[in-house]
Amino acid sequence: MMRILPLLLPAALLLPAATATAQKINDVVLKKDGARVRGVEITDFLLSGVRGKRGSDDFELPAHLVKDIEWSELPEEFLAGKGAMGRGDFAAAAQFFGAVQSDRPLVKADAEFFKVKAAIAGIGADKASAATAASHMKDWVSSNANHWRTPEALLLQGRAERLAGTAGAATTTLKELDDRAIRDGFGTVWSARAKYELALTLVADGKSGEARTAFKSASTAANTALNTSKTDVAELQNLKTLARVGEGETYLIDKDFKKAESFFKSLANDPSPALKAAAAAGEGEAIFLSAVVSNNANDLRRAQLALARASVFDSTSGESSAKANYYLGRCLLALGADKEGDSFKKRAQQYFEIVYSSYPSTSWAGRARAEAQK
Numbered sequence: 116m117m118r119i120l121p122l123l124l125p126a127a128l129l130l131p132a133a134t135a136t137a138q139k140i141n142d143v144v145l146k147k148d149g150a151r152v153r154g155v156e157i158t159d160f161l162l163s164g165v166r167g168k169r170g171s172d173d174f175e176l177p178a179h180l181v182k183d184i185e186w187s188e189l190p191e192e193f194l195a196g197k198g199a200m201g202r203g204d205f206a207a208a209a210q211f212f213g214a215v216q217s218d219r220p221l222v223k224a225d226a227e228f229f230k231v232k233a234a235i236a237g238i239g240a241d242k243a244s245a246a247t248a249a250s251h252m253k254d255w256v257s258s259n260a261n262h263w264r265t266p267e268a269l270l271l272q273g274r275a276e277r278l279a280g281t282a283g284a285a286t287t288t289l290k291e292l293d294d295r296a297i298r299d300g301f302g303t304v305w306s307a308r309a310k311y312e313l314a315l316t317l318v319a320d321g322k323s324g325e326a327r328t329a330f331k332s333a334s335t336a337a338n339t340a341l342n343t344s345k346t347d348v349a350e351l352q353n354l355k356t357l358a359r360v361g362e363g364e365t366y367l368i369d370k371d372f373k374k375a376e377s378f379f380k381s382l383a384n385d386p387s388p389a390l391k392a393a394a395a396a397g398e399g400e401a402i403f404l405s406a407v408v409s410n411n412a413n414d415l416r417r418a419q420l421a422l423a424r425a426s427v428f429d430s431t432s433g434e435s436s437a438k439a440n441y442y443l444g445r446c447l448l449a450l451g452a453d454k455e456g457d458s459f460k461k462r463a464q465q466y467f468e469i470v471y472s473s474y475p476s477t478s479w480a481g482r483a484r485a486e487a488q489k
Contacts, residue, residue, distance in 0.1 A: 142167070143185040144176060147346035152176070157184065160221050160263045162299060178263055179302055179346075186222050190215050193226055196233070203476065205237030227255055228264050235275045242279050249275035249284070266292060266301045273312055282320035289313040304347045307336035311358055318361070318368065327365040334358035353389065360393045363401075372405035392429035395421050396438040403442050407449055415454075419446050437474035440466045441483050448486075 144152040144165055155174050159166040164178040186193075196211035212230035217223050234248040252272040256265060269292040276285035289309045296305035314329035337355040341348065359382060366375035379401060382394035399421035406414035425439035444466030447459045455462070463486075470483035 141187045145182040145185065146176070146180055147182045148180075157221060160184065162261050162263060162265060162301070165263070181263065184225075186219070186225070189222070190217055193222070196226070196229060200229070200233055200236075205233045208233035209237070224259055224262065228268065231255055232271055235271050238275065238278050245275050245279035246281070249279055249281070266296070266305045269295075270308055270312060273316070277312070277316045277319050282316050285316045286313060289316065303336065303340035303343050304351060307333055307340050307351060307354055310336050311354055311361075314358070314361055318365065323365040323368040327362055330358045330362040330365065334362070352387070356387065356390045356393055359390060360397055363397045367401060367404060372401050375401035376405070388428055388430055389435070392425050392435035395428055396425035396435040399425060399439060400442055403446060412450060412454055415446050415450055419443060422446070433474045434477050437470050437477040437479040440469045441479045441486070444483070444486060
């Protein structure tokens with residue numbers, strides 16, 4: 116017996132490891148209608164959809180019904196990365212995702228995707244970082260050409276290229292996304308997203324006339340998608356609002372303040388509260404910028420009224436409220452002590468503080484902070 120026991124012990128010690136490696140995979144598919152499909156072992160995450168096993172049965176779900184995947188037994192670094200993304204700590208998120216180790220290629224591919232997505236979200240004004248992130252996302256697309264996340268990856272690559280100052284590369288990427296949205300069946304929502312991002316690229320490239328046309332196309336595409344999609348309604352309505360606002364802002368880029376004011380006034384009767392708020396904020400911005408050039412105090416008062424309306428109307432995204440409060444602060448500074456009393460600077464600071472503390476994720480937060488620090 117004493118001679119046999121040492122031979123038996125190693126075999127017994129192997130049993131827990133064998134049990135662990137046989138642990139069942141329980142992925143969860145999140146559907147766009149809010150349902151959750153549990154107990155799936157996903158083997159393919161493709162443009163056409165999700166495939167795998169559910170028990171002993173084959174499982175497949177078309178791409179247009181999929182919202183996302185919750186992978187089974189995720190590494191702690193992946194979960195920490197998601198948490199950091201949620202609180203806006205993009206640098207930490209990129210580090211966490213970069214540290215993910217997994218035996219499942221699908222999980223590794225997702226970790227790489229989110230690593231670059233986090234890097235792009237945290238770019239700010241750093242063109243070198245933007246160029247690096249764009250290159251990394253391009254590499255990801257090359258390695259995952261038929262992946263479910265390819266459309267979003269192309270959109271993010273185009274965004275990073277725009278932020279890097281390479282408008283030509285961004286235009287090429289976004290037009291490819293727009294073409295593939297129809298050709299490869301990504302869906303009309305991706306055409307609307309691509310067109311809007313292209314319009315932003317044209318603005319950044321100083322091509323306001325072409326941008327105006329692109330914003331109109333984005334609005335039309337969003338309308339088309341709204342007629343065919345039942346699952347992206349809120350986003351498409353917001354995209355349509357942003358496209359209309361972008362169209363009006365191209366007149367501001369051209370310094371055609373009267374045309375901008377007229378354009379935004381034409382949107383004032385729209386039934387959408389979000390567009391009504393955006394229209395009032397855009398009108399106030401146009402009046403303010405014109406008043407600063409002409410040094411017209413009466414127009415500054417008109418701007419204040421329009422901006423105040425925007426704050427009242429905006430009950431959704433906060434972007435219009437942020438813009439309105441930013442320009443309300445600017446109005447006080449422009450009017451000065453003669454028109455607003457000795458406390459005008461303090462009151463202006465309060466408006467700027469509202470923007471960067473209450474609306475930190477909007478495009479106006481950085482500008483408000485810069486004004487407050489002057």
